[in-house]
Amino acid sequence: MTKYIGKSVKRVEDKRFITGQGKYTDDIKMPGMVYAYILRSPYAHATVNSINIDAAKSAEGVVAIYTGADIPEAIAGVPCGWQVNFKNGDIMKEPPHPLLVRKKVRHVGDGVAIIIADTRANAKDASELVDVDYDLHDAVTDPKAAAQPGAPLVHADAPNNIAFDWQLGNPKEEVAAALASAAHVTELDFVNQRMIPNAMEPRSAIGHYDTAYDKYTLYTSTQNPHLTRLLMCAFVLGLPEHKVRVVGPDVGGGFGSKIFHYIEEALVVWCSKQIELPIKWTCDRSEAFLTDAHGRDHVTNAKMGFDADGKIVALQANTFANMGAYLSTFAPAVPTYLHGTLLQGLYTTPKINVDVTATFTHTNAVDAYRGAGRPEATFLLERLIDLAALEMEMDPTELRFKNFIPAFDGVEQEGYVTQVALQYDSGNYAPVLTRALEMVGYEAFREEQKNQKGDKLLGIGFSTYVEACGIAPSAVVGALGARAGLFESAQVRVQPTGKVSVYTGSHSHGQGHETTFAQVVADRMGIPLEDVEIIHGDSDSVAFGMGTYGSRSLAVGGSAIVKSIDKVLEKGAKIAAHLLEASTDDLDYAEGKWTVKGTDKSVGFGDVSLTAYVPHNYPEGLEPGLDFSSFYDPANFTYPFGAHVAIVEIDKETGFTKLKRFIAVDDVGNVINPMIVDGQIHGGLAQGIGQAMLEGAIYDETGQLINGSYMDYCMPRADDFPSFEVDRTVTPCPHNPLGVKGAGEAGCIGSTPAVVNAVIDALWKGGHKVKDVKMPMTPERVWTAMQG
Amino acid sequence: MANKISVTVNGKQYTGEVESRTLLSDYLREDLSLTGTHIGCDTSSCGACTIHIDGKAVKSCTMLAVQADGCEVTTVEGLATNGNLHPMQESFKEEHGLQCGFCTPGMMMTATDFLKTNPNPSEQEIREALEGNFCRCTGYHNIVRSIQLAAKKMSEAV
Amino acid sequence: MIPNSFDYKKATSVDEAISLLGDDVQILGGGHSLIPTLKLRLNAPGTLVDISKIESLKVIRDNENSITIGGGATHASIAADAALSEHAPMMTQAAKEIGDIQVRNFGTIGGSMAHADPAADWPAVLLACDANVVIQGKGGKREVDIDQFFKGFYETALADGEIITAVRIPKMASNRHSVYVKFKQPASRFAIVGCAVGIEMEGGVVKSARIGMTGVGESAYRAMNVEKALVGQALTAESIEAAVKNVTEGAEVMSDHYASQKYRTHLAHVYVKRALKMLM
């Protein structure tokens, strides 16, 4: 009964986007709307002596100006949603992140004043008249340097700038002992550089306080409107939640950066209450560079030990993780529970210890960015194992096959329990790599590489990964420090005519939920796809939601929908049984109708739904209506995996590296819409490859983001890539009803180390035995590596 | 300073006053409420705001509204004719050339201009033609496929 | 992304444009160099004089011995010009590599030259083409040899109140060969190193050479010592290797986070070598 599931159904949401009818936050105009511009600190670390707004106040069109001093002390700022404790049990340092700075600016872009005027232009013009007098202080931007004695302090109450330290796994001494007796130890120091998410839609927020209804509305470019509402109401502004509506209309990409509750959202709402007018704030790209939460930024030392056979015996990973100046919503979870817990990878490593020091620096906040922690973990493991293969003169694929965890389906065989606190659901790792090698034509490539002459160096790099998706199980995440449950809700409302409205808490901003979810609903209910409407993104229409992140929408949000469908069909069967004068046990449901087994007596879904709302002839004791809500809280994360292969060609004279081929074989569990899954993989690959080759934020020693525009921060373009070669294997998730795992981040998790490994392979085969080339691997860096 | 301008946008004539400094992208979005033209950057890099002036692709954020005086402007809202999607629009849907949809109008406007001068491009030529348009969702893979399909459809239609 | 306020004046002729120039007035051509700086408020002129509607400035004219390109000709129109393609192919080749489709459609050669970005393509190409610049101001018309035009960092021979009305490109004789190669900064796609070479061959050896370099120094320059070293030589791998040694001599080689001075210097050598080898 899969008319839609497994098919590449064309997206139902596309029409509005290809005709220019999409409605993003900045497209919304409200009567009487005024515009906000936020004046931001040009300095990374300074004391604000005074702010003079007199001239700006009387500038043309100015409605109001607020500074930190105008915001009541009770409004402390935006909260952090995840608590990680120090090794000694102390609670992490969580300094306030104020809506507007009162005394001290801590990164370039910290908000100093909000200027509200009748037009954007007037707000911007007036901002130039605000006179802020600063006292400058030294800044620190590197996460490791920040923890050294004498480094400039970001917050007075966080000594050595340490937000928390943390470790997981086997005792350090055991790991050290295993490493000491290993036949070979590969050690690597590397930087997983800071990334800027760069969703194409710059962030935007409209706050509107409606005096007539005493109600607040916030339109915002968010991945999870309900979470924003919860945080803003309960922890920031102290507003009654039932009087607040948060809408995430069409959102132009998120990649993690729109998960978090940002100060601008709370600011426009608070200001709107003060002036009783709707206020729109939309950031310029320059502002986005400075204030969208960044990603990655780890400085790591890691050691992997092997026995004489090439079996991994131990792993020690020590990481300094940059938090930026403040703890963003999920920041503490990223280097810890989304990174440390993944260091088992798909290998049988018996001893693992991971040690993380999270530090504050005078930089913008760092939080989840596509993959969040898992790309860093994969990078660590896959760089080490590829490098080890070079050092031990083994084939990198052979070394992996040797160390893979044997297949387990989570049903017949137990889930795999790791040394770092997780139990994988199901996995079958060898076939993805085998398939990738077939696609590459591995032996032929090695032959070609061996025989290469001339002015180019060929290299091949591998990466195999396992990741954790479906960030949800509330009991698990609660034990790990999440301050909220991470379930999902769904309501399936059958209309009297049999049309179905589905309300999901999983917001869609490019993932195609309106299609994928509809496929699930249509197939499960046996009705045409056109009869299903997926509604998301509005806290007034969707009862509740935890939002879209961590590749969780289908596994968690989709499962919640399935639960509601089951309830609908269960009640529908009772009505059908009544109409057919049969017992529910005697009914079969298929293709939109209930049939009495072994007869041709049947009743259609539409008749049942009409009966539910026009219950003239109706089962006794049954409530009218056909409308069910569910909350789904899964038993475990899901664990997709895959194998990625990059082939590069280096120009010996210039170091310019061309990505010639990229092969990705991913196993994301069952697939509802292959076209959409492939699209998710493609996008992830581009971002992961972008990190390896092109992207990376650069702060100078004074804390200035010196590549804060598209003229210097290199966004990947179409001609930076070849066509991607993707395929998949299918190992269903054993614990959710759809058997799905999640596909949103896979491409971004697997690809980065594959590309770096390919460059290192090319260099070694060309006689340059370097351990690392810093990302992004610019031509100059690769060229420099060849000069040694 | 206010300037009187008269422009034809998607076949409809508009006359009004604009400040000298008003960018064409802002005029289209704010004055004409044609919000399909998106603004994704401030350095004339991303191409989300690409429209056609007298049939040629231009980044509308890098042109003053007053410069469009007397011009024929086509935005994404004008790509379909008489309710029929343009082959480029059909192809983006068929080949899954969009995800979040934000860069899509600009992509399609650039691509339609490109196919006028190069109706039968190679994959590499298509990739190079997109130099001025950023997409963060698709990895460009299916955008390239979409433009290939559109090229095929458009050449068959001729 | 909103510029500061300014006045806007549309000129319908070159004379009118010149009459409108004065203190705190800037010329708006294609706008693709100017408007980005206005949006970031890096620049805030009181008045813009729009010369983009002056039809006479857009003309590309095929003369007997040269081709005259109006200052308002767009990169796209240069790329598509048949006469240039035949008689000065490096011009069309380079035009296709500037910016992107959208920029090429509206950006103009005159605007790019007046802006004189140290990493722009045209300056190197025009130096190698031995172009002449036609300039008009309040005092009338004058013609400036391209060698005298690019003066330094964003600096040209253009005086206040003057407009580039045209560039004159000599037609290439059959014994002349040319090519433009560049190594791009991947974000801005400006040249880290751009190298334009025009050589004249006679009897199997180089009779004369003009080599324009961009992106390397503070402004485009001619690599004169490479030119000199090539004259009288047959183009061979060895002669090229020997000739390019001092390609950055006299240039203050730039450095940034993407390409250090050392690397840029290296690339300059590689690219001038590559360009010359393409003409072998």
Add this chain to the structure above:
Amino acid sequence: MVVKGNHDFKVSREQLWIYLMDPIVLAKITPGVSRLEIIGEDKFKSVSEIKIGPVKASFTGKLKVVDKDQPASFVIKMEQLSRIGNAHVSVQMNIEEKEGGIAALAFDGKADLSGVIARTGQRVLSGVANVITREVFSALEKHIEENKQTVESEESIQSMKTIKPPELEDPIDPAINSIG
């Protein structure tokens, strides 16, 4: 942005020192500065119009001369503020005596930039630094050339040494002490 350079001047070390301590000369040679108003001993308020390439903006700022070791070295600290970003500059100036009555001026320092210019200007900053360096030296060279006659006698040097800053019209801006 690193600013670094050296240049020989055909004047004695003492003469060069005197020039460099003269606010009028300082104003002349500091790029973009159109005038320096004295607001205290060795402390000035500057007004400048910078035009480098496509960038044109008005800066207001403060300049002070510190760590004076006559006639060998001093440090210039400068703060220049504008709508498009600020520059905090610290430059060590060293004057060495060379044979033949030549003073070798070397400076080495950096300008910490902020705002839009810091975020978008990286591509051309080394060019900017070079331009600035050249401007300083050529302006100084020019000034020396123009004033050759007036400082040729030892007497005139002595008389210049005793010049006192003019009486202050405005009270000293306390913020001046916070530079750098």
